[in-house]
Amino acid sequence: MASRTHQPLYVLSEDSERTRGRAAQESNVAAGKAVAEAVRTTLGPRGMDKMLVDSTGTVVVTNDGATILDRMDIDHPAAQMIVEVAESQEESVGDGTTTAAVLLGELLSRAESLLEDDLHPTVIVEGYAEAARLAGEAIDEQLVDVDEEAELLASVAESSMTGKGTGDVAARDLAELVVEAVEGIATEDGVDRDSIHVHPRTGAGSSATELVDGVVIEEESVHDGMPRTVEDASVAVLETKLEVRQGDVDAEYTISSVDGLNAALKAEDDELRGYADALSEAGVDVLVCRKAIDDRVAGLLADAGVLAFESVSSSDATDVARVTGAKRLGTLEDIEKADLGHAESVSIESDGDDLVFVRGGDASRAVTLLVRGSTEHVVDELERAVSDAVDAVVAARESGTVPGAGAAEIAIAAHLRGAAASVEGRKQLAIEVFADAVDALPRTLAENAGADPIDTLVDLRATHDREGRAGVIADGRTARVGDPLEEGIVDPAAVKREAVDSAAEAATMILRIDDVISAE
Structure with missing residues (x-):
């Protein structure tokens, strides 16, 4: 075997x-x-x-x-x-x-x-x-169980921030701002955490931190002749560039006369002027554009008294649209008043670099904690501490302490x-x-x-x-x-x-x- x-x-x-x-x-x-x-x-x-x-x-x-x-x-x-x-x-x-x-x-x-x-x-x-x-x-x-909820929530925020680079003295002041921010956007349905923004800025001590009723973005206007403050503003949020359209196919055109050159230049000018006219006729006071804006369009908008910003990040454009109620438009064709949002004011304020304040949006209440710090490392840690404090206060309101x-x-x-x-x-x-x-x-x-x-x-x-x-x-x-x-x-x-x-x-x-x- x-x-x-x-x-x-x-x-x-x-x-x-x-x-x-x-x-x-x-x-x-x-x-x-x-x-x-x-x-x-x-x-x-x-x-x-x-x-x-x-x-x-x-x-x-x-x-x-x-x-x-x-x-x-x-x-x-x-x-x-x-x-x-x-x-x-x-x-x-x-x-x-x-x-x-x-x-x-x-x-x-x-x-x-x-x-x-x-x-x-x-x-x-x-x-x-x-x-x-x-x-x-x-x-x-x-x-x-306590009677003074605001005082309790301030203690929650202070406890969360203590030891996180805020300093024991500044922690209480920051805590009160955090509570004010949370209570400012609270409704019967609770607190929408996405409506509370924390924006870090270097160049001052933490005691200079302030609460802004609205959203803050870091942008500059596209033209020096534009207004720096617009009250009772109609706001448009645009997803396309305002430049001369380019074809999808590479092509060359031969212009053999001055009349042909003038006609080509006039066609470009008419196209760009059409962008500015469409925005003005729709009643736009402030334009937030995700893409580039041609200098000639910027000049025309400035002449019309429109405040415009270009190459705005998607997150900032989303915040502006959410607060003002503006639709995010992919084209200017058939733009209507209903496509625009509204804010009590849009202003550019400078402390070395320009900051844009969008206050009093109609669609959604939002607040921004403008966190200040003397250096980049300090302000980064303060931003984390304040963000944690906001989360802690929101959690405390919902779950108790x-x-x-x-x-x-x-x-x-x-x-x-x-x-x-x-x-x-x-x-x-x-x-x-x-x-x-x-x-x-x-x-x-x-x-x-x-x-x-x-x-x-x-x-x-x-x-x-x-x-x-x-x-x-x-x-x-x-x-x-x-x-x-x-x-x-x-x-x-x-x-x-x-x-x-x-x-x-x-x-x-x-x-x-x-x-x-x-x-x-």
Whole structure:
């Protein structure tokens, strides 16, 4: 009888690499922890900044978690999941990206000890899911009821911006402008976030930041003879160029006489004059053109008293059309009054470079926070801080607020430990380590503020058990335990919920991976 030999079956190519079992889990957990550690020191009002330098030498100085993670060159797929968590947090609520990233890193770190004790990943996943649900209950119990909503929202904005390059003194003034901006466009249906614009400008301190009722774009008029201010303006937004039309086919024409040349020039002049006449007859006071405008058309428009801008970006043209109600026209043929938008005023104001202010649009209320900073790096960080503050205030109006300074996290951890005692089986262990992971957030706040993290955590727990609320209050160069509500430190509840949910979901996804296959 012939013997049979079993030949090995190769499914993967020779260039493939495969990591399995505990080795795969350890690699993924280590990568996730490393990325979380990169942003840990930026957490809180005393967080440090990161200097990010790309291959072209461009420098960004920031402590905004979303910006740091977005600009880091990350190859490891598990680490990339933390970046995705930050992106999800930023898109959903606009703030809390560092909190979500640090919590995810802690959840992975705590799970590592459970895996070493031979707790099955599925049990950890189930425990984390239950813990996230219980954390939501704790957040709901921490919701703050106050009479002065404007004052509370200003505290939300200030808490969001503190430590992000605004300066502690300027943060309150900026916070009040942010609240005024949000309340200015709020309706019974809520807040349209797209109606709040943040426009950065260098050349002055942050105290020069102002709120503009309308939209602001950086453009210059196409002709010096045009008016710089137009009141009660009819606005046209045009998508085509106002130049002599060119044929689609290359062709040459021979002109053999002066009369022929004059006829050709007259045809061009008539075409260009037709553009200006069409705009004037339609009653256009201000023209926003996405393409180029011929100098001769610009001169004719100036003679007619029309203010015109050329080569306007698509986003700026969209903003103007949205606010004024103007249609975006692809041609000037059959242009009518109904195609135009309206604004109370359109004016060009100069502080070195020209800025165009479109105020009081009829179609949609819009506001612009004109953010000022002394240097480009400063104003960029201020723009990120103010944008986050706007998102935080919008989220707070919709979801309510909870005590900040780590108080909500202390309450969550206490709630989880109390509920874990009633959970049967090994899942209880996962809920308890989830609580430990949440505790790491106020501990990090204390460490970044210069206080002893262990002693502060002990004081926080004791004060919470005794008084029901305790947070890390940054005071000078160190920190103390106090009531964040008395200090005006509050956070949107939605930011806390999203951070817990997204971190828990990403952690469970990473922990369920036991096989990593990579191929060129």
